[in-house]
Amino acid sequence: MNNSNRQSIAEIVEKSLAKRKAKEKRFRFAGMLAVITALIMLAVLLLSIVVTGLPAFTQTAIKLDFHFEESLLPADTELTDEVIASMDFHSLVKKTLREKFPMVKKRGDKKALYKMISNGAPYQLRDMLIEDHSLLGKTVPVWVLADDEVDSIFKGSKTIADSRLTETQYGWVRQLVAEDRVVTRFNWTFFQNGDSREPEQSGIRGAIMGSLLVIIVTLGLSFPMGVAAAVYLEEYAKPSRLNDLIEININNLAAVPSIVFGLLGLAVYINFMGMPRSAPLVAGLVLTLMTLPTIIIASRAALKSVPPSIREAALGMGASKMQMIFHHVLPLAMPGMLTGSIIGMAQALGETAPLLMIGMIAFIVDIPQGFMDPATVLPVQIYLWADVPEAAFRERTAAAIMVLLAFLVTMNLLAVWLRKKFEKRW
Amino acid sequence: MNTESMTETMTETGDFAMSAEEKHVVEEDLHGIATDDTETVGKPLLAPEKSRMTCRNVYVYYGEKMAIDNCSLDIGKNEVLSMIGPSGCGKSTFLRCLNRMNDTIDICRVEGEIKLDKQDIHDPKLDVVPLRARVGMVFQKPNPFPKSIYDNIAYGPRIHGMVDNKSDTDELVETSLQRAGLWEEVKDRLDAPGTGLSGGQQQRLCIARAIAVNPEVILMDEPCSALDPIATAKIEELIDELREEFTIAIVTHSMQQAARVSQRTAYFHLGKLIEVGKTDKVFTNPEHKLTEDYITGRFG
Numbered sequence: 001m002n003n004s005n006r007q008s009i010a011e012i013v014e015k016s017l018a019k020r021k022a023k024e025k026r027f028r029f030a031g032m033l034a035v036i037t038a039l040i041m042l043a044v045l046l047l048s049i050v051v052t053g054l055p056a057f058t059q060t061a062i063k064l065d066f067h068f069e070e071s072l073l074p075a076d077t078e079l080t081d082e083v084i085a086s087m088d089f090h091s092l093v094k095k096t097l098r099e100k101f102p103m104v105k106k107r108g109d110k111k112a113l114y115k116m117i118s119n120g121a122p123y124q125l126r127d128m129l130i131e132d133h134s135l136l137g138k139t140v141p142v143w144v145l146a147d148d149e150v151d152s153i154f155k156g157s158k159t160i161a162d163s164r165l166t167e168t169q170y171g172w173v174r175q176l177v178a179e180d181r182v183v184t185r186f187n188w189t190f191f192q193n194g195d196s197r198e199p200e201q202s203g204i205r206g207a208i209m210g211s212l213l214v215i216i217v218t219l220g221l222s223f224p225m226g227v228a229a230a231v232y233l234e235e236y237a238k239p240s241r242l243n244d245l246i247e248i249n250i251n252n253l254a255a256v257p258s259i260v261f262g263l264l265g266l267a268v269y270i271n272f273m274g275m276p277r278s279a280p281l282v283a284g285l286v287l288t289l290m291t292l293p294t295i296i297i298a299s300r301a302a303l304k305s306v307p308p309s310i311r312e313a314a315l316g317m318g319a320s321k322m323q324m325i326f327h328h329v330l331p332l333a334m335p336g337m338l339t340g341s342i343i344g345m346a347q348a349l350g351e352t353a354p355l356l357m358i359g360m361i362a363f364i365v366d367i368p369q370g371f372m373d374p375a376t377v378l379p380v381q382i383y384l385w386a387d388v389p390e391a392a393f394r395e396r397t398a399a400a401i402m403v404l405l406a407f408l409v410t411m412n413l414l415a416v417w418l419r420k421k422f423e424k425r426w
Numbered sequence: 427m428n429t430e431s432m433t434e435t436m437t438e439t440g441d442f443a444m445s446a447e448e449k450h451v452v453e454e455d456l457h458g459i460a461t462d463d464t465e466t467v468g469k470p471l472l473a474p475e476k477s478r479m480t481c482r483n484v485y486v487y488y489g490e491k492m493a494i495d496n497c498s499l500d501i502g503k504n505e506v507l508s509m510i511g512p513s514g515c516g517k518s519t520f521l522r523c524l525n526r527m528n529d530t531i532d533i534c535r536v537e538g539e540i541k542l543d544k545q546d547i548h549d550p551k552l553d554v555v556p557l558r559a560r561v562g563m564v565f566q567k568p569n570p571f572p573k574s575i576y577d578n579i580a581y582g583p584r585i586h587g588m589v590d591n592k593s594d595t596d597e598l599v600e601t602s603l604q605r606a607g608l609w610e611e612v613k614d615r616l617d618a619p620g621t622g623l624s625g626g627q628q629q630r631l632c633i634a635r636a637i638a639v640n641p642e643v644i645l646m647d648e649p650c651s652a653l654d655p656i657a658t659a660k661i662e663e664l665i666d667e668l669r670e671e672f673t674i675a676i677v678t679h680s681m682q683q684a685a686r687v688s689q690r691t692a693y694f695h696l697g698k699l700i701e702v703g704k705t706d707k708v709f710t711n712p713e714h715k716l717t718e719d720y721i722t723g724r725f726g
Contacts, residue, residue, distance in 0.1 A: 238532075309569035313632070315530060317582040318559035318639065327581070328571060 049405075053398030059187040059200060060146040060154045062117065062176055064096050066125060067139040079136060084129050089122035093144075101172055112169050118145035120201045145189065146182070148199040148392040154184060157391050190399065194365050195381065199392030202385075204400050206367045210280060210360075210375030211349060213368060217284020218291060218348050223341050225288070226295030227330075230337075233296070234303040235325055254293035261290050262357025270358060277359035278374040286354050291344035298340020302333035335422030342415040346408050352379040378404045465496075467714040468703035470692070472500040478643055478673040479524060479561075484538035486519050486528065493519045497538075497699040499692060501643065506665060506674045508684035508705070511694035512720065517677045520694065521645050524675065525561040526554050542643070559586055562636035566648040568628035570620030570635070575612050578620040578631060579603065582639040598638060606634035607664050626657025633664060637672070644668065646676040650683065662687050681721060685709050693717045 072087045073079060097113050098104065104113050121144040128142065129135050145151075149165050150173055152158040160170055176182050194206030229250075237243045265286035269275045275282045306329045314324040360380045368375035376384070378400060385397040471480075477500040486494035494516045501507050501524075509517040519528070526547060528534045540547050547557050559582070571578050579599045580589075589595045599616070603609040608630045612623070620631055629649055636644055646665075650658040665674060665687050678684050684691050684705065691708040693701045693716070701714045712718045719725040 307569075309565065309567060310571065312527065312530070312563075312565060313569040313571065316525065316527065316558060316563035316565070317585075317635065318555050318557075319581075319585055320555050323585055327585075332572065 049398050049401050053395060053400075053402045055155045055157050056190065056392075056395035056399035057187050058155060058184050059189060060151040060182060060184050061143040062146050062150075063141050063143050063181040063183070064100060064117075065139050065141050066092060066096050068092075068125075068129060068135045068137060070137050073136065079133050081130050084126060084133075087126065087129075089125045092125060093117060093121050101175075109168065112166065113172065116147055116150055116169060116172065118147050118198060118200045120145060120196075120198065143183070145200045148390070151200055152391050154182070157395060190396070194367050195363060195376070195384070196365065199390055199396060202393075202396060204378065204381060204403060206364060207376050207378045207381035207400070208403075209367050210283075210364075211377040213280035213371055213375060214283045214287065214355075214377055215345055215349060217281055217371060218287040219341070219345055221284065221288040222291045222295055222344070226292050226341070227299050227337055229292075230296050230299030230303060231325060231330070234300050235321070235329075250293050250296055253289075254297065257353075258290055258351055259353040259357060261286050262354030264289070265354060265358045276372055276374070278362055278364065278376070279372045280368065280375050281371040282358050283355050283360060283375075283377065284371075286358060287348040287351060290351065290354065291341075291348050294344040294347065295337070295341050298343070299333070299337045302336025302340070303329060305336065306332045335418055339415045339419045342411055342418070346411040346415075349377075349411070350379055350404065350408060352377075352383055355380055356383070378407075466498065466699045467701040467717075468708070469690075470499045470699060470702040472502050476500075476502050478503045478543065479675075480539075480541045481523075482539045484520070484523060484536065484540060486516070486523060486537075487535040488531075489533045493697055494523075495697045497694075499699060499702060501673055501675050502690065503673055504669060504671075505690060506669050506676060506688040507690045507692060508688035509675065509677045509692045509694060510679075510681060510684050510720070512725065513679075514696075515694040516697040517692075517694045518647050521647055521675060521677050524643070524645055525558050525563055527558075527563065529554060559639050560641050561643045561645060562639065562641035564629070564632050564636055564644065564646045564649050567652050568625060568632050570623070570628050570631050572619060572621050574617045575603075575620050575623075575631060576616040578635050579638045582635060586639060588639065602634040602638040605637055605668070606630045607660065607667075608634055624657070626653050626660060629653060629657070629661060630664065633661070633668075637668065641672065643673045643675065646674065648677055648679055651679060658683070681709070693720065695720070 069092075072089075072092065073083070077083055094110075094114055097117065098110065101113055104110055124144060125142065128140075146154070149158075149163050150169075153160060153163055153165060153170070154173075160167070165173075173182065189201060190203045191208075192205055193201055193203030196202040233243070233247065237246075265282055269282045269285055270277055310328050310332065311324055314328045315321075319327065355377055360376050361384065362374060362376070363384070364374050364376050366373070382397055382400045382404065385393050385400065388394075471477075474480075479501040481497060481499045484494055484497045484499075485492065497520060499520075509521065511517050522528045523536050523540060524547075526536075528536055536548070542557065542560060545552070571581065573581070576599055579602050580595050583589045583595065583598055589598055600609060600613075603612065608627060611627060612618070612631075620628065623631060629652075633644075633649075650661055653661070662683065665676065668674060676684075676687065678687075688705050690702065691705045692699060693708065693712075693714070695716050701708060701712060701717045703713070708717060709721060712721060716725070
């Protein structure tokens with residue numbers, strides 16, 4: 001090869017160099033564009049949820065002075081909790097409002113006046129009296145929730161033109177504001193109450209309790225079973241056709257659409273075994289089947305990653321196979337197993353379709369106390385509220401989504417932290 | 427038969443002018459034990475009262491491939507036997523037969539008779555767990571458990587029920603570490619993780635761990651190959667000290683180490699046991715040509 005040939009190769013390369021660099025640059029640009037697009041879409045999604053949902057975290061309350069008159073108590077009756085429960089607090093609220101706004105005379109106007117306060121106010125008064133019997137006869141200022149229409153206007157979610165409030169009604173509100181009787185505060189009701197027809201009284205507590213009970217059942221069942229199955233398949237099973245079949249089936253189960261598990265739950269647990277509908281126990285059983293493959297696969301990977309030198313060292317000491325697995329392999333594989341389980345639980349937390357099938361779509365007001373009580377879960381609650389057209393419920397749907405996302409992010413962060421923490425150990 | 431094919435190959439290449447007959451040896455000073463069918467040169471077998479472990483006609487197969495071909499070897503009480511040979515000659519495989527570690531490999535099949543103190547270790551009535559407690563093993567790469575130094579040593583005695591209470595365990599841990607020559611260096615940090623020690627210290631920890639269960643035989647599979655010369659020297663010193671209480675079989679790649687440490691040496695070649703004898707003799711005046719080739723560096 002003579003010099004001139006070599007020169008021309010260099011020149012050829014030089015010529016193509018510009019083209020190659022340009023290609024690389026375009027590729028990098030395309031990659032960055034893809035990432036930025038994805039981030040923008042994510043930001044838009046999150047932003048729209050947050051903007052819609054943030055108003056739901058505040059509520060409007062109105063302070064009125066309620067006189068717990070003695071006439072509430074029928075003559076010659078003792079003041080017990082049952083008696084209090086039967087007292088007419090509705091009239092008390094109406095009377096207080098009439099006294100506050102004496103200029104309201106017409107019947108229609110009076111009805112409009114009563115509509116400004118949440119219809120949960122009487123129950124609030126009743127509970128106050130039950131807690132403190134000595135209130136009877138006294139006049140106490142109480143902060144009651146405003147009706148959701150007033151609430152929405154106050155927060156700016158609606159204009160007066162859109163709402164059902166009339167100018168007159170809003171005039172009353174303005175008068176109360178002038179008297180410093182209206183305040184916007186954090187919406188604790190959202191976290192304390194269960195579902196309700198009235199937006200201002202509705203909360204996600206029932207859904208959160210339901211989700212919690214379901215996750216407890218799911219974790220309690222799927223983690224031990226998944227770990228045990230993984231240990232068996234990894235350590236004890238001899239390669240055979242049967243075991244290959246089992247492996248294939250487990251891997252396929254992970255890909256089955258979740259609603260199929262719901263149908264299974266409906267057919268087997270509810271119809272055949274007669275378990276109660278909407279119970280966290282049934283939901284837990286259904287979700288266990290769903291997360292089991294995830295946990296088994298993650299656990300097997302964790303077991304495989306334990307170095308054989310540890311196993312040999314244990315066996316060489318005279319440990320039996322079971323001792324080797326439980327004293328040495330499992331503790332080392334545990335971080336991987338936990339990470340897989342947490343991710344599996346996070347998936348289970350967000351599952352809606354299978355739970356709809358087993359009846360969690362019902363409107364459930366009471367907070368579930370046990371595993372057999374009818375319950376609903378957070379994603380289903382979101383689904384139910386999303387159907388309601390009221391502006392106040394739209395806000396609450398978004399707020400519930402934010403709460404669910406917060407749980408999921410926390411769980412995934414926990415999984416990442418766990419993984420990082422145990423990575424350094426060995 | 428493999429032997430014949432090997433003989434044929436050798437005569438074809440002309441390098442080794444060997445025939446099957448030349449490899450027959452009948453040992454005179456053994457007490458009436460005939461060794462006609464062995465091709466091993468030297469003294470593979472010992473008097474029954476002098477041997478701790480005896481192996482007769484051991485064959486090891488990995489699937490279809492034969493890894494050990496008809497080895498018969500005795501390991502004497504309180505001696506250090508070193509097994510040398512080129513890579514892949516089967517010495518580690520043979521060592522692992524002695525405590526049935528080859529059981530963990532599915533495709534591995536061991537035939538022949540191996541006895542520890544006259545008991546057949548493959549007896550189906552005997553559990554392998556006590557065998558491994560009596561025959562300890564130290565591996566090539568130090569593999570302390572990812573636990574504290576204390577727990578590393580205490581693990582074996584605990585699972586075998588050798589100790590009931592903390593003070594007994596403390597004593598045992600201290601004794602083992604002292605015998606391994608590690609006590610002074612780690613006595614202040616017994617709770618530190620075993621994996622935090624240096625390579626040489628880790629290997630001594632593994633040796634301490636092995637002797638904590640008071641075995642009868644200690645098998646060492648190239649224990650110093652991953653260590654620096656100073657750590658190696660310490661461990662060789664340790665092996666010398668341990669010889670007084672234990673029987674040690676050591677596989678080593680380093681002929682110098684075998685010469686330093688052992689009393690008897692066995693030379694393996696492609697799965698066959700070629701020569702066994704006193705270490706000095708094997709290294710200065712080997713009887714078999716293959717041994718001589720290996721020692722002089724012409725092969726392997």
